[in-house]
Each structure stands twice: as C-alpha cells, then as structure tokens.
Amino acid sequence: MAEILRIAGSHDAPHAPVLPANVEAEAALLGALMIDNRICEDVQIRLKAHHFFEPLHGRIYDAILRLNDKNMIANPVTLRPMFDGDEAMKEVGGPAYLAQLTGSGAAVIGARDFAVQIYDLALLRALIGVGREMVEGALDTSEDVAPLAQIERAETELYRVAEEGGSEGKVKSFAEASMESIKNIELALQNGGHLSGITTGIDGINAKIGGLHRSDLTILAGRPGMGKTSLATNIAFSAAQRYARDIEDGIEPGKSAGAAVAFFSLEMSADQLATRILAEQSNISSENLRTGRISKQEFQQLARASGELSGLPLYIDDTPGLTIAALRTRARRLKRQKNVGMIVVDYLQLLQGSGKGSNDNRVQEISEISRGLKQLAKELHVPVLALSQLSRAVEQREDKRPQLSDLRESGSIEQDADIVLFVYRDDYYLAAKQPSDDHPDIDSWREEMARVYGTAELIVAKQRHGSTGKIRMRFDARVTKFSDAANEEYLPDMRD
Template identity: 75%
Template sequence: MVQPLSLVEPPTPTGQSLPHNVEAEAALLGALMIDNRLAEDVQLKLRPDHFHEPLHGRIYEQILRLLDRNMIASPVTLRPLFEADEEMKELGGPSYLAQLTGSGAAIIGARDFADQIYDLALLRALVGVGREMVERALDTSEEVEPKGQIEEAEAALYRVAEEGGGEGGVKSFAQATRLAVQMAEKALNTGGGLSGVTTGLDTVNAKTGGLHHSDLIILAGRPGMGKTALATNFAFNAAQRYVRDIEDGIAPEKSAGAAVAFFSLEMSADQLATRILAEQSGISSENLRMGKISQLDFRNLARAAADLESLPLYIDDTPGLTIAALRTRARRLKRQKGIGLVVVDYLQLLQGTGRNSNENRVQEISEISRGLKTLAKELGVPVLALSQLSRAVEQREDKRPQLSDLRESGSIEQDADIVLFVYREEYYVASREPKRPVEGDDAKIFESYEQWQRDMERVYQLSELIIAKQRHGATGKVKMKFDAKITRFSDHIDADYLPEARG
C-alpha cells in the first residue's frame, strides 16, 4: 500500500487536527483506477472537495473527467495530466499514481471508503461552521449583530445537515421516476386529482391538483378581495387534513394535508386565530372582537377552540422580517415541527438583505421572490406567498386582475409556478350603491336602485379564483362562495360556470 501524504493539520478550536483519513482516500483512488465501474456509484455522492488532501481531490476530479469522455482512467492515461503538478513532484512524480493501485484488495471496500470520506467531509464542514461562529462572536471590531450571526449560523448548519456540506441535488432518472410514481400513488389514494397539499376546496384541488411540493404559489388581489382570508382557509384546511390523516393511520408522507408555518407580517397571531375561530364556530369575527356573543355562542367558541388546540399551524407574526430571517425560521420549523406548507402574508412586507435603504425596490422584490422560490425547493414544500396588486386594476372597467397588475411583476411572475388572483365582484357592486329612494322620488331613482339590488343578488357571496399561470396545467377560473361575516371560502357548485379549456 502506498504511503500517504504526511500533512501538518491546521488546528481546530480544541487544538486537534481536522477529521480525515488519507489512507481511505488513497485506497479509493487506487480502486477507481483498477475498476472504473466503481465510479458509477461513488460519484453520485462524492465530490472532489470532499477529499481532505487536495491532490487526492484533483486526481479524483480527473478520473471523473476522463470517464465522462468515455476514456479509461488509469495511471497511464492520468500521467500526462499530472506531469507539472508540484505537489505530485514532491512524491516522486506521476509514478505516485501507480503506487495508488498497489493494493487490489481495496476494490472490495471501495464503497465503504467512499462513505467514510463523505462522512469525514461533513464533520470538517461542521467544524468549519463552529470555528466561524466562534471567530465572529469574539470579533467586536465591526458592528455587532448577534441575531444576524445566529441566523447565518443556522443557515450554515442546515446546509451541512440537509446537503452534506454542499452536496448537489443531482438525481438519477430512476430516482426521479420513483418520485413521480409516489406522487401519482398519493393522488390515487386521495381519490384522484390531488397530488399536492390540499386547499380544502374540491373545485380548486381539481383545477390545480393541490399545492405542489417545491412550488412557489403567488396569491394576489386588491384590498378587500379576501386574499388573507383565503390563505388562512388553505392553511387551516391543510393542517386539519393532516391531523385527520394521522388519526386514520396514514403515514405523514402520504397525507394530503401538512403542518403549516404561517408568517403573518401584517396581522398579529391573535387576529389570525380570531379569524379561524370565527370560521369554525360560525360566529362573526366582528362580534367576537366586540364581545357581542350569547352564552350559546361562547360555548360553541370554547368547543371550537378546544378542537383547534392540537392543530399543527404555527404562526410567526414578527414584523419587518428579512427574506434571510424568514428562510432561517422556516428551516427551523421544518427541522423541529416537520412543516409541509409555508404561507407568507405578504410578499411586499418582507425586506431584502441589502443594507442600502435607497436600493432599487424592484431589485429587492426580485431578491425576495427568488428567495421564496429557493426556500420552496430547499425544503421541498409549497410556499404560498400573498402579493399586492397595482392600482391599475381600479382604472379599468373590468376589475378582474391580470399578470401585468402584479407589483414589480417581472420577477414575481417569472419565479412563480402558479399565480392565483382573488376577485369578488360583490365588493365593487356594493361600493356603487345608489341613493336609496324615498316616497316622491323620480321613477328613474327607483329603477336605478332596483337594478342595483338585482346586481347584488346576482353576485352575493360569489368570488372567483383566477388561475393566471400554472406550470403544471391549464389556466382558468374557479367559482367560490365567500361568507364575509366569518371570512370563509367554500366550494360553489354552478353547472353554468365551467373552467376554461386548455389553450
């Protein structure tokens, strides 16, 4: 067996050398050069920077490059690539490559060597995070931001835990196929049509297939349209379905529901809880806030509150969150609570990481929308982000929103997998209420008011969910019922109201 390099290790904070096994690295490289087929399994997990000895990392990289070009990787074919390598010259030149193949027995344990090299790389990454945490915490020469340091440290630890110190997310087609089949199986088990997290509304699920993992879903609307109410309904329905599925013995990964993280940058946690309690108890949220309830109402309220105590719905109402802080908190909730859906109310209230207060707002929104999409992929959960619409909607006769109405629409529209708009014609008809006629008024005043009443009857409690963009399927519209008193959206069955055909 070749004598491995003798290195002077940089000390860790405890004075010890970094975790490594240069002998295992040498043995693995020798085995790869003897049997190139071993690289098929090893390269899915192991990268050149996982090797502790830089020379070994370079040799491994060149082996993979040769194999990628359908060439044989052996000491002979690798020799020209290392003629000028100074570190290899210190070991006697390219003949070092032949020395690595000296022990054919290493082929038997090649996969075990690869696993050990990978695990030790993770430990070194963990040491690096710890060292940086200590150094930054001790350095008070610059502006001290303890909370920022904690958030960055958590992000670094999450990368080590979830990505193996930066391991790429490359999947073989077989792996990707298995995931697709699992998704189809889930849709089949839930009665068909629902492959993602349920919204609780059958008509919406039928049109979208639910909220898909790794997707960024934008839910937008003008003030008064009920976008926060709809997002709250989705969150509650997903959490409730998750509890029900677990009680029925369904494995968490096969549940159509999910534990939910709700980042409420506009409303406080108790305001959101009041909305959910109003919806579940059937008591007006306004009456709840003002205490205008009977003893029977209070009993219904107490019963609803008791039922909701175990609901896996976690509300973070911290104001002024940055996108970096939100991602850190979401990772923590994923790790601690196993959340399967993230809701952000709303996107424009998040802040970018730039410290320049005069930074271009469009660029900041671009950073935020990219960060939310990255979070969805990183955690493998749907992220539902609410968004404002520009006032251009109010200038048109038809108040239905369009993609161009999204504020800073370029980046939001580009990053989103699905864009949903909430539209309630009732809101606009109600605002046009004419003068109430009295005895003696002109017939036109009576006629105008009667026409308005007919319009109100036509649109009463009706709302539309406009699917303006969907990567997975067709665009179109879904009709819903909205009870403003208890802020609840529900399915609306109307045979005359059919989704638009696929374009």
C-alpha cells in the same frame, strides 16, 4: 509517498488541532482515476473538489473531471500542461508528481472506498468549522449581542452540512415512482375521486386542482382587498381541522387528507389571524369581535368555538422581517418538532433574501425567495402556499381580472410555482363605482351589485398537473369566509 506526507502537514499551524483528513487516500484515489477514468462515473456525483483536504489534490481532481467531460483521456501526460505553472505542484517536484500518484495500480480496487472516506472526513471538517464559528460568535460581545440570531445562523449552517450529506440524490426506478403515483391515486379515490393532496376545505378548488400537493409551490395572488389572506386562513384552518379529525378517527397521518400547518404571517399578528378564524367558526362579525360589540350569547358562542379550536394543529409564526434562510430553518424545526405537513407564507414580498446586494436588485432577491420556497417544498415534502402581491397594472385595465404578467417584481415566481391562483371579486370594484342616489344609472348599478355581491372567483392561471380555469366561490365579508358557490344546476326553477 514522502512528498504526499509532507503535503499533509502543510495545513497545520503549530499547536493547532489536527483536522480529520487522509491525504494518502486522496492521493490513492487520484492515482486510481488516472489509471481508470471510468471510476469518475461512480464518484463524481457525490465527491466534489472542495471535499479534498489538500487544495492541490482538489485541483487535480477537478482537472480530471473536466477532461473526462470532454471525452478526453485523463492521465499524467494530458494533465501535465494544466499544472505547469502551479506553485503548489512545483513544491512537490513539478508535474512528475502526477506520475508518482499512479505508482500503485492496486489503488484501483479500493477507489470507491477512498472516495467515501474523503467525503465523510470533509463533512467532519465542515462540522468542526460550524462549531468553531459558534464558539467564536458566542464569545464575541463587541457587537450587539443577539443570541437567538446566532442560534438560527448556527442551525442553518448545521443543516447545510446535513443537507450536503444527502446531496448525492437517489435515482428511482419506474416501479418505485409508479408506486408513489398509485398511492396518490388511491388517496384521491378514497376521498371521493377528486382529492389527492391536502384539502383546501372548498370542494370546487379540490375538484379543480386535487387539493394542495406535497412538494408543490402554490402561489395565491391578488390585489389588496381581494381577500387572499382570508382565503389562505380558511385553507390553513380546513387542513388543520381535517388532520385533527382524521387522527381522532384512527387514520394514519400519512393517509390523512389534512395536515398540521405552519403559518408564517409577516403582515398580520398571530392574534389578528386567530380573530379571523374565531369569527368564521363562531359566525360573529370580525369587526364586532375587534371592537367588542358582542352580546353575552355571542361571547358564549365565541368561548365554545375557542375551546373546540384550542387543540388545532395550526402553528402561527408572526416574526416580522424574516429572511428566506430563517424561514427555512424555522420550517424544518416545526417539521421535526410538530410534524407539520403544510406551510403558508403571508406574503412572499415581505420576506428578505440572503442580504448581500439584495437591495440593489429586488428582482434577483424575489427570484432567490421563490426558488427557496420551491426547494423547501421539495425538501420537506410538503405543500407550500405562498401569497403574493400583484402589480398596479391590473388597475389600468378595463377587465380587472389578474394575469400571470401581473405577478409583482419577478417572472421567476411564475416559473418556480407549480400552481398559480388569483382571487378576484367583482363586487369590490363595483362598489368603488357607486353613483349618487339621484344618478340615472343608480338602478342598473344596484341590479348589478345584487347579482355579484358576495361572489368571488378563483382563477387557476397555471397548473402543472392539469388544466387552467375559474372556480366560483361565495365570500362572506362579515366573517371573512370563503365557501363553495351554490351549484346553479340544482337550484329550483324560479321562472313563471
């Protein structure tokens, strides 16, 4: 054991603080693994090679797991060829050190406890590393001082340590999984048989997809001018309003069909989004609100709507140029502080990746962003609604309805998404084809425009939980509001 103790001091420079480690526990665990390979099954889910304080021990552990994965026995004899040229192994007596590790068979009894301690000490060392970087970063004023960026970076690193602390996962029995499923079904039953997630505020969408489901990434895409931001704003408002109403009625937050919403607006400012919501709720043209062309009566309507909405659990972050890491950090903070139950991102292509080499490969960067949003949905157990642009290929086709292949810059968006929705308005494209008043086709154009004006389609192009299809909606461009289309089955018969 003298050799093992000598290794333990190899990391420590003179007068440097001693990092938390137990090299003897590492050695004892490796010995136990070589004596009984079956222990690998219990420890490898959580314990990784980088958790070992002594790098040589980490390499031995990794070699044991590799042999185990190949269904080969891992012992000092089979491991020896893998360490013949290892310089650190030579310093402790060569491959004979492997046999030395197996000297105490009693270590097998406490192997699992050794693994837990090694893992916990590794987390403490990671925490010390984050703290040291925070101190060094705060003391270094040689570059541009950006304390808020440093705080965000530190928060991300701290969360990474915490995330690793829960990375062993939890296997659920079928009974546990089915109980979770029953809760969702019960929620749908209580909400009229069609809403098992967070309400969108539009019955047609709720009936088709069951609302926005927790842990799901929903992509809402459309060409410019289709109204995707308006629809996202409508959905965010409806979810927040329903949550506030349910809480007021004494319904538990976990059983509410609404949610507190975090809206990350990378394109529009917070006041522009607020203007849209106020226009919708006061029924005053958003254009008139922006230009101030409103009467005193309309201003009173506006003030009343503003007062009613002041307590709405809708939180808008309009910071431009966010990275996916910064967005995840802010989302976690809002989850912790405000208990947000839904996240909206407007829009995906304005997010930035981790940075290194991302400008060289935009497709790879978008893949990182879409994967990060999906991970965020699962991690916080909330629905994430992310808006996305479409490629110009739509404009080249006779039928302008979007397809999955039109998602801009990456097929990974389609792969990572649980639901893909396209918003489409016929009247937008028809308006661009308006002939002159003396053109022979003007009457047929007017008839067609009268038929489609104010209508919209929401195309469900992908849905993991159900079928695809189309949902008819109304769109009031004056107040940027989507709503349910009138059901033709219940319209009066206007025929002679």
